[in-house]
Structures are given as structure tokens and as C-alpha cells.
Amino acid sequence: KAGVTQTPRYLIKTRGQQVTLSCSPISGHRSVSWYQQTPGQGLQFLFEYFSETQRNKGNFPGRFSGRQFSNSRSEMNVSTLELGDSALYLCASSLAKQSPEEKLFFGSGTQLSVL
């Protein structure tokens, strides 16, 4: 069974640009969550999608958005990039059983560098 796939693996952008990151969950998983990982702030929850609907959102500005498609694949978009957006963006998928017992499976992440 293929794991969570994130593309691209590395990305370099300049300030003011926008970027789109992609996440393909494990087959059969219906929930996709996104996290931002930086050396200063650590791992922070961005948002979660289930059945094409955003179900939870972390404390990030509106420049950060996402969506989920009918096949459960998800994209996140960051507009008007700032230097501080440089981070490893991790995607995680799960079966979405509405139970704390469910297990999150993480991808290897997309390393975004903003110059």
C-alpha cells in the first residue's frame, strides 16, 4: 500500500509569489491534515479536510488556504509569500473514524524556501 505522497519535495519561491502544495493520502483515507514545521515555532496545525470540507482550522492568516478533491487528494495554497513562510509542510492522512484511536500517517513533506 503506497504511503502519503507529497509533491513537490522541494520548492523555492520569492516573496510575494504564491505556491500550491499537493498531498495524496493513503488509499481509502478520507481525512487530510496539514502541519507547518519551522525551527522557531515547531509543528503547528494548519487545517484538516474531510469529504471536501474544511473541518478544523489552526491559527494561521487567510493567506493559507486549502481544498480537498472528491478522490481525497488535497492541496494547500499560500498566497503573497513572506520570508517567514519558509518551512517544511507536512500532510497527514487518516481514515477519519471520529475517534482518538485513529492513526495519522504522515508524508515526507514539502520543504518550501522563500527568498
Added chain:
Amino acid sequence: AQSVTQLDSQVPVFEEAPVELRCNYSSSVSVYLFWYVQYPNQGLQLLLKYLSGSTLVKGINGFEAEFNKSQTSFHLRKPSVHISDTAEYFCAVSDGSARQLTFGSGTQLTVLP
């Protein structure tokens, strides 16, 4: 609101020695606690979790953790570490959804030969 504090940012230890990585949490409600491991250039992998029941939780790769409600701690232990355990370890807390986690700042475990 929940928070997680990992008291040590770096823990160096010699191979075959025991190790304890410390984690304290704060929450106003019942919590679920997790330890994740991140190897270089990889995503996070679940080591173990505490949901309820026995306060001693056993995970993968020989790790275990003990939930202590009175001390609001969830320390991770391994009796004998290997070089391959070198990685960053994250403690996390959730108040219900395993998908929306609050993570600690991480502890880099370096196992020395």
C-alpha cells in the same frame, strides 16, 4: 487551551545506555497523549499513544511511556538505545481528535557510539 513542553531540546546518550525524554502538558480537559519520531528527511511516525487505561504504554522499537496525571507528564523511556534511534522526538496532545494535535518543540536524541 492545551500546551506541551519538552524540557530538553538535545539529549546525547551513548549506545546501549538508557534514555528518558521528558514531556509535560497542560490542558483543562481530558487529554490523549502521543509520542512521534521523525528521522532525517522523513515525516513523523507514531511511536505510542495514551488514550485511557493502563498508565504505562508500550510502543514500537522498544520505547515505552508513563502517563502521570498528578504531574501532568508523559515521559518517554527506552532501557537500551541503538544508533538507529538517533532522531527527533515529538510529544503531542489532543483533546479529542487525533488529527488536530498540539506538538511540543521536539527533542533531538543523538546516540553516540
